[in-house]
Amino acid sequence: MERATVDVYEHEAETYAARRPPKHRARAAEFADRVPSGRPVVDVGCGPGGYLPDLLARGAPVVALDAAQAMLDLAGAVAPAALRLRADIVALPFRPFSLGAAWARNTYLHIRRADLPLALAHLHRSLALDAPVVLSVVEGDDEGLVAGDVIAGRFFADWRRDPLADVVVGAGFDLHGIETVGDELWVSATRARTLPDFVGPGMRLLVCGLNPSVVAADAGFGFAGATNRFWPAAVDAGLVTRPRDPFHALTVDGVGATDLVKRATPRASELRVEEYRAGADRVRRLVEWLRPAVVLFVGLAGWRAVIDRRAQPGWQPEHYAGAPAYVMPSTSGLNARVGRADLVAHLNAALRAC
Secondary structure, three states, X not given: OOHHHHHHHHHHHHHHHHHOOOOOHHHHHHHHHOXXXXXXXXXXXXXXXXXXXXXXXXXXXXXXXXXXXXXXXXXXXXXXXXXXXXXXXXXXXXXXXXXXXXXXXXXXXXXXXXXXXXXXXXHHHHEOOOOEEXXXXXXXXXXXXXXXXXXXXXXXXXXXXXXXXXXXXXXXXXXXXXXXXXXXXXXXXXEOOOOOOEOOOOOOXXXXXXXXXXXXXXXXXXXXXXXXXXXXXXXXXXXXXXXXXXXXXXXXOOEEEEEOOOOOEOOHHHOOHHHHHHHHHHHHHHHHHHOOOOEEEEOHHHHHHHOOOOOOOEEOOXXXXXXXXXXXXXXXXXXXXXXXXXXXXXXXXXXXXX
């Protein structure tokens, strides 16, 4: 979260609480009814705690999370039963699959748009399968400080519906709807059995797989099969410095990850051409937005299905959404005719353009 905004809330928490009473308590109560019995709920960016009584009313444990201690102090007075946690929303500290639901009222608008995918990837990692999520942002085009803000110095990033939908789906959620309420967009989603995008600004290379395997979706990182050679080859090539850790690959190595198709399957052969086509459009919009230096497609099937059915491994003659595109063979153990040394050579070839 933007540090200057946190500092503002540390100094202006009581002013904020007085000026911003909770307006959506009925929505919070309805959301609480959907939480699986006994599973903890997180209020991401709880502020002074206006929605905590409604989230607590159904008996589920509730974690009140905020980056500002002053806000947590106010929240504790409103809802003493809530478990208070000071943490940054772009790096949630929870164990994988540990949370049963997430409520985030106008919280994720305090980070840069380009940082939202990674923040939601952390949320996806923290949530149990099928956990419900409700979050809101302000609809619009502004990003930065707002002139005339009654609490000066806060950073805001507004969103439009379609780009927000792309980010939520890319983050591994089944999107049920985006509702316009006044000047806000309210997202309703559930945590899907898939992988989130691990993407952000300044990527030197974006790895795009075909789709997550079921094994990978449950493990929380791509290419997770016991015989898959991607991570050993990536370390050998110097693409990443730590295997099987996509968060580290993005934030330290500058290597992002996405998939053409978000639906997890036991085998990529189960995917349909129309899924590849829709996924290629989504990834194209992602590349146009975040501008990675290179896009590396792992596996020829998707590229051949929707881009060029005669494509061969290597650099492609046309850029993909403005970025150089390299296509390499599948790293699956089923593709045994391509050895690990060959995979390393392909990765090295792609890296030379970074």
